[in-house]
Amino acid sequence: DSGVTQTPKHLITATGQRVTLRCSPRSGDLSVYWYQQSLDQGLQFLIHYYNGEERAKGNILERFSAQQFPDLHSELNLSSLELGDSALYFCASSVGGADYGYTFGSGTRLTVV
Amino acid sequence: AQSVTQPDIHITVSEGASLELRCNYSYGATPYLFWYVQSPGQGLQLLLKYFSGDTLVQGIKGFEAEFKRSQSSFNLRKPSVHWSDAAEYFCAVGPSGKLQFGAGTQVVVTP
Numbered sequence: 001d002s003g004v005t006q007t008p009k010h011l012i013t014a015t016g017q018r019v020t021l022r023c024s025p026r027s028g029d030l031s032v033y034w035y036q037q038s039l040d041q042g043l044q045f046l047i048h049y050y051n052g053e054e055r056a057k058g059n060i061l062e063r064f065s066a067q068q069f070p071d072l073h074s075e076l077n078l079s080s081l082e083l084g085d086s087a088l089y090f091c092a093s094s095v096g097g098a099d100y101g102y103t104f105g106s107g108t109r110l111t112v113v
Numbered sequence: 114a115q116s117v118t119q120p121d122i123h124i125t126v127s128e129g130a131s132l133e134l135r136c137n138y139s140y141g142a143t144p145y146l147f148w149y150v151q152s153p154g155q156g157l158q159l160l161l162k163y164f165s166g167d168t169l170v171q172g173i174k175g176f177e178a179e180f181k182r183s184q185s186s187f188n189l190r191k192p193s194v195h196w197s198d199a200a201e202y203f204c205a206v207g208p209s210g211k212l213q214f215g216a217g218t219q220v221v222v223t224p
Contacts, residue, residue, distance in 0.1 A: 002156060002158070004156075033211060033212075035214075042214065042215075042216045042217065043203065043214040043217075045211045045212075045213070048211055056211055058211065090156060090157070092157075100162070101147050101159045101162050101212075102157075102159070102212065103159070104149075104156035104157040104158070105156050106154075106155055106156040107155075107156055
């Protein structure tokens with residue numbers, strides 16, 4: 001157990017739907033990062049939050065949004081889902097920035113049918 | 114911009130043999146470098162990291178990596194591979210607020 005909790009582990013949904021992925025960072029970590037992992041794109045950085053504030057955006061689609069709450073957990077919202085959104089979505093946390101490396105959760109596998 | 118290249122998509126190694134995974138990076142300043150391992154269906158686990166100082170870094174599970182600035186490389190090594198080392202390995206570079214990951218190298222261990 002890495003200390004980073006992601007729920008749900010698996011999610012199957014239909015095209016056009018909206019889903020919410022949840023991440024609880026390791027105790028004491030203020031930063032949360034979201035990554036998408038797919039066979040064709042590899043690990044793609046989506047977004048970084050630090051202590052409730054958005055710090056950096058990567059290749060995140062406009063249909064996707066995220067937030068970090070006062071208790072530091074984070075949610076990634078994916079809407080108007082397409083087949084191509086099927087992927088593993090990872091959350092990682094760190095104490096501050098990325099400098100000391102991340103601790104990853106076990107991921108949420110999203111399947112859009 | 115920072116980038117990471119892992120030239121080998123797939124490596125097959127016999128159990129007990131040595132393993133070396135290549136990683137080349139592009140970064141304007143002194144990089145922070147990492148190796149992660151991902152077992153099937155799992156998240157990524159940090160093996161080791163380099164920030165500064167000794168260019169030979171020891172990590173968990175018997176892995177080590179060597180930073181060579183002149184070659185912009187950070188290759189991962191293990192002297193004797195175990196069947197449990199079969200996994201995908203990712204090199205990553207920072208800092209810049211996020212880590213940039215390579216495409217990964219799949220390691221298969223044969224008896």
